Amino acid sequence: MAAIERPVAKPRPVYLNLLAIRQPLPAIVSVLHRISGALLFAVGIPLLLWFVQTSLASGDGYAAAFAPLSSWFGKLVLLALAWAWIHHVLAGLRHLALDLHIGVDLAPARKASAVVMVVAILLTLIVAVRLW
Amino acid sequence: MVGGPVDRLAVGAHYGARDWLAQRVTAIVMTLYTLLIALIVLWHGGLDYATWKAMFASAAFRVSSFLFMVSLLFHAWVGMRNILMDYAKPTSLRLALQIVVVCVLVAYAGWTAQVLWGGP
Numbered sequence A: 001m002a003a004i005e006r007p008v009a010k011p012r013p014v015y016l017n018l019l020a021i022r023q024p025l026p027a028i029v030s031v032l033h034r035i036s037g038a039l040l041f042a043v044g045i046p047l048l049l050w051f052v053q054t055s056l057a058s059g060d061g062y063a064a065a066f067a068p069l070s071s072w073f074g075k076l077v078l079l080a081l082a083w084a085w086i087h088h089v090l091a092g093l094r095h096l097a098l099d100l101h102i103g104v105d106l107a108p109a110r111k112a113s114a115v116v117m118v119v120a121i122l123l124t125l126i127v128a129v130r131l132w
Numbered sequence B: 001m002v003g004g005p006v007d008r009l010a011v012g013a014h015y016g017a018r019d020w021l022a023q024r025v026t027a028i029v030m031t032l033y034t035l036l037i038a039l040i041v042l043w044h045g046g047l048d049y050a051t052w053k054a055m056f057a058s059a060a061f062r063v064s065s066f067l068f069m070v071s072l073l074f075h076a077w078v079g080m081r082n083i084l085m086d087y088a089k090p091t092s093l094r095l096a097l098q099i100v101v102v103c104v105l106v107a108y109a110g111w112t113a114q115v116l117w118g119g120p
């Protein structure tokens, strides 16, 4: 295991204050992909399981599963998760395209990132409109 | 990301071609299932209890849902482990957090089985 501890290069000064560096669009999409993935893991999966279980139990349960959506807070939670899911899937598909060497040049990569951001927000807005 | 094979550390996100591939295959399975659900809901023009119940009464739908959940849980494991490898640097902390993630995922898996096959 000693080999694993060996540093690759001599330590060099690094400046990695993420909040101070101007981030290119693909980097923002990537960070949001990570944040949305963690959000889906911690909040999305349990809520999904709770929803399916409650809604299948009975007619009353079905109503109870949708009940949180009558409050502002419930709607906001669902909206956040809808955005997380949509952004994560679109950014994930962008990853798959990049893996197939589609759109790896700078200009198309920027454009695809913009498309991911915008389409995710638009689809989330549609969800919002349907909720309210 | 594309370093030479020599002198690479065996840590850091995105190592392991098998996990890399699994992340992609599960992503495709989940995307297809998402489209399936969206199509069913659009097809019915919304959902009601009877339709919802009938969907889950179908064995094919339950198996698809199970496949989706297995993909999702495996995908979440690879993804969360990648994240922990980037931020939880001390090995002991990383191991502890990975154990937490595994326990949570196993609990989700048990809950999934209960939802799909434990119901009335």
Ligand code: HEM
Pocket: A033, A034, A036, A037, A038, A040, A041, A044, A045, A088, A089, A090, A091, A092, A093, A095, A096, B013, B014, B023, B024, B026, B027, B028, B030, B031, B072, B075, B076, B078, B079, B080, B082, B083
């Ligand atoms: C509840 C469901 C999901 C959860 C909890 C989840 C979680 C995660 C996490 C935590 C990561 C690691 C992110 C990173 O390393 O920065 C990840 C990566 C990824 N996700 Fe998901 N994900 C889910 C659904 C999906 C779906 C439906 C797709 C479909 C396209 C997808 C596609 C991807 C891809 C392609 C990666 C790899 C990106 C990379 O190699 O950097 N995920 N996911």
